Amino acid sequence: MKNQIFDAGRFSAYFKKYIFEKRSTIIICLGVFLLLPLLFCLGLPYMKGLYSPEQAQNFIVRGNVTDPMWHSELTLFGCMWIIACCFCCDFYSELSKKRERISIFTCPASNFEKYATSFIVFVILFPIALFLLFLFADAIRVWVYGASSEGVSCIHYISPRYLLSFGCDMKYFDMDLYAGSVSPTDKAAMLNFYKTAAAVKFSMCLFGGFLLQALFALGSSVWPKKSGLKTACFLMTFGMVTAILFYWGISTFYGHDFHIEPRDFGISNEMTQVIIWDIVTVCIIIFTWAVSYFRFKEWEIIKRW
Amino acid sequence: MLKVDNCTFSYSRRKKPVLKDFSLEISEGGIYGLLGSNGAGKSTLLYLISGLLTPAAGEVTLNGINTRLRRPETVSEIFIVPEEFDFPSMSLKKFIELNSPFYPKFSYEEMMDHLALFDLTPDLNVNKLSMGQKKKVALSFAMATNTKILILDEPTNGLDIPGKTAFRRFIARGVSDDRIFIISTHQVRDVAQLLDHIIMVDNSKVLFNKSVMEIQHHLKFVETLDRRLIDSALYASNSLGGSALILPNLDGNDTEINLELLFEFAHDDAETLNSVFNK
Numbered sequence: 015m016k017n018q019i020f021d022a023g024r025f026s027a028y029f030k031k032y033i034f035e036k037r038s039t040i041i042i043c044l045g046v047f048l049l050l051p052l053l054f055c056l057g058l059p060y061m062k063g064l065y066s067p068e069q070a071q072n073f074i075v076r077g078n079v080t081d082p083m084w085h086s087e088l089t090l091f092g093c094m095w096i097i098a099c100c101f102c103c104d105f106y107s108e109l110s111k112k113r114e115r116i117s118i119f120t121c122p123a124s125n126f127e128k129y130a131t132s133f134i135v136f137v138i139l140f141p142i143a144l145f146l147l148f149l150f151a152d153a154i155r156v157w158v159y160g161a162s163s164e165g166v167s168c169i170h171y172i173s174p175r176y177l178l179s180f181g182c183d184m185k186y187f188d189m190d191l192y193a194g195s196v197s198p199t200d201k202a203a204m205l206n207f208y209k210t211a212a213a214v215k216f217s218m219c220l221f222g223g224f225l226l227q228a229l230f231a232l233g234s235s236v237w238p239k240k241s242g243l244k245t246a247c248f249l250m251t252f253g254m255v256t257a258i259l260f261y262w263g264i265s266t267f268y269g270h271d272f273h274i275e276p277r278d279f280g281i282s283n284e285m286t287q288v289i290i291w292d293i294v295t296v297c298i299i300i301f302t303w304a305v306s307y308f309r310f311k312e313w314e315i316i317k318r319w
Numbered sequence: 320m321l322k323v324d325n326c327t328f329s330y331s332r333r334k335k336p337v338l339k340d341f342s343l344e345i346s347e348g349g350i351y352g353l354l355g356s357n358g359a360g361k362s363t364l365l366y367l368i369s370g371l372l373t374p375a376a377g378e379v380t381l382n383g384i385n386t387r388l389r390r391p392e393t394v395s396e397i398f399i400v401p402e403e404f405d406f407p408s409m410s411l412k413k414f415i416e417l418n419s420p421f422y423p424k425f426s427y428e429e430m431m432d433h434l435a436l437f438d439l440t441p442d443l444n445v446n447k448l449s450m451g452q453k454k455k456v457a458l459s460f461a462m463a464t465n466t467k468i469l470i471l472d473e474p475t476n477g478l479d480i481p482g483k484t485a486f487r488r489f490i491a492r493g494v495s496d497d498r499i500f501i502i503s504t505h506q507v508r509d510v511a512q513l514l515d516h517i518i519m520v521d522n523s524k525v526l527f528n529k530s531v532m533e534i535q536h537h538l539k540f541v542e543t544l545d546r547r548l549i550d551s552a553l554y555a556s557n558s559l560g561g562s563a564l565i566l567p568n569l570d571g572n573d574t575e576i577n578l579e580l581l582f583e584f585a586h587d588d589a590e591t592l593n594s595v596f597n598k
Binding site for chain 2: 034114124312
């Protein structure tokens with residue numbers, strides 16, 4: 015008797031069916047993941063003349079960033095990461111039409127297997143594909159400009175660690191930024207500050223992306239049609255209304271000078287504050303995915319709301 | 320055993336329930352005809368049985384398991400061919416390759432036989448077929464899955480005349496003692512000779528639920544101009560050949576069931592009709 019929640023054979027059959035039926039969407043996404051960075055990596059150095067002998071001579075390596083394109087590529091990667099996370103608005107796109115709903119719900123795979131398939135594709139495989147295709151586009155940049163810019167020594171493959179850390183790895187921090195201008199004590203304090211700032215930036219990029227995935231997937235389970243637009247509008251409206259109500263509430267009851275900090279709760283260490291925010295965000299992400307799953311289980315072939 | 324237990328269903332809270340305290344039990348194999356007026360709830364009932372809709376009250380169970388849970392063990396035993404459906408864009412061979420693993424009793428040979436019966440070949444792109452051809456492919460696949468319950472919603476819609484003839488042969492081939500066919504249709508003439516059991520629904524209730532054998536044992540269907548017979552009929556309706564009558568079967572001779580007339584009788588006076596079977 016097969017397990018009714020998860021069976022490896024049944025799951026792999028459903029995964030194969032899903033990938034094949036969604037192949038055109040997947041190919042388009044992969045195409046975007048490759049073409050956009052490729053155009054950027056090939057176009058920007060040409061437009062800005064980054065690898066011309068004059069500019070290349072003036073390039074100074076700071077914080078192990080050995081290529082002038084890295085910073086720009088990192089910005090593009092960050093933007094593409096956010097966009098890829100928002101692709102989760104397509105998580106339940108098959109639920110947008112009644113005929114497709116019939117097809118999905120009559121397929122003898124468990125709800126968990128159907129959900130897990132979409133999860134693996136959108137939450138795991140798409141970001142991995144984005145990362146690998148970005149590295150591939152960068153490699154093409156190095157091959158093209160390496161071959162055409164002789165004598166230029168600042169053309170290097172982008173470091174995967176640099177990308178994955180969203181530039182927040184302290185290995186890429188410019189340690190000589192304040193060399194000679196401040197005291198060792200102040201330098202240590204500044205280093206600590208930048209470590210914390212880097213941790214905050216990394217958390218926001220990574221967990222912010224995961225949170226966006228979960229929210230857009232939840233939006234897709236509620237509004238399968240035009241899910242991205244509806245979810246984005248809802249999030250912006252909800253955010254604005256919450257901020258306005260919060261500000262109005264605080265200023266009404268506590269006045270405009272009200273100020274609250276984590277220190278007020280006994281949390282003085284900044285890294286501890288970052289870790290606590292990360293844990294809270296992860297809990298919200300898990301909760302959102304769980305709500306999305308139970309919403310999917312409740313779906314019928316008619317749309318009640 | 321398939322059991323619909325006091326099911327109530329409404330498409331919207333503001334609208335009248337399509338089914339109210341509806342109960343039905345199907346325990347043996349055979350071909351069940353589900354007949355009813357437009358909006359009577361036939362398709363709704365079929366979707367409830369398939370677990371595609373959630374009843375507001377009651378439940379539908381297959382061998383004791385609620386079909387709404389959509390567990391693989393129940394979903395793999397129920398196959399529904401809806402009135403309207405789409406195929407994904409792929410070849411028929413690929414469609415079979417991707418979908419057959421979910422049905423443990425799927426037979427590729429049977430699939431090919433069914434396609435041949437409908438004059439179709441396996442080298443087709445399922446997305447580019449006409450509605451009638453898609454229906455034939457869907458019916459062939461459905462039959463080849465060898466699921467315990469096969470639900471067909473208006474199966475002859477879109478079929479050409481040879482297709483309808485082939486459909487009757489197709490169904491007759493797939494009949495077995497443990498397999499349940501539920502055919503919902505308005506085209507009663509297309510399926511009249513196939514049915515083992517007639518279920519009529521209207522006004523969110525089961526009006527009539529009897530086997531063909533019982534109907535033939537208790538009722539007689541004649542067309543006549545004989546005034547005496549007309550006066551003594553349980554139900555009469557004007558027809559081209561005189562009056563179509565339903566009479567009690569007193570001499571024990573079976574006659575061919577006039578399903579349309581029987582439906583009219585059930586719709587107009589279900590109580591009298593059912594009382595004949597209680598005698």
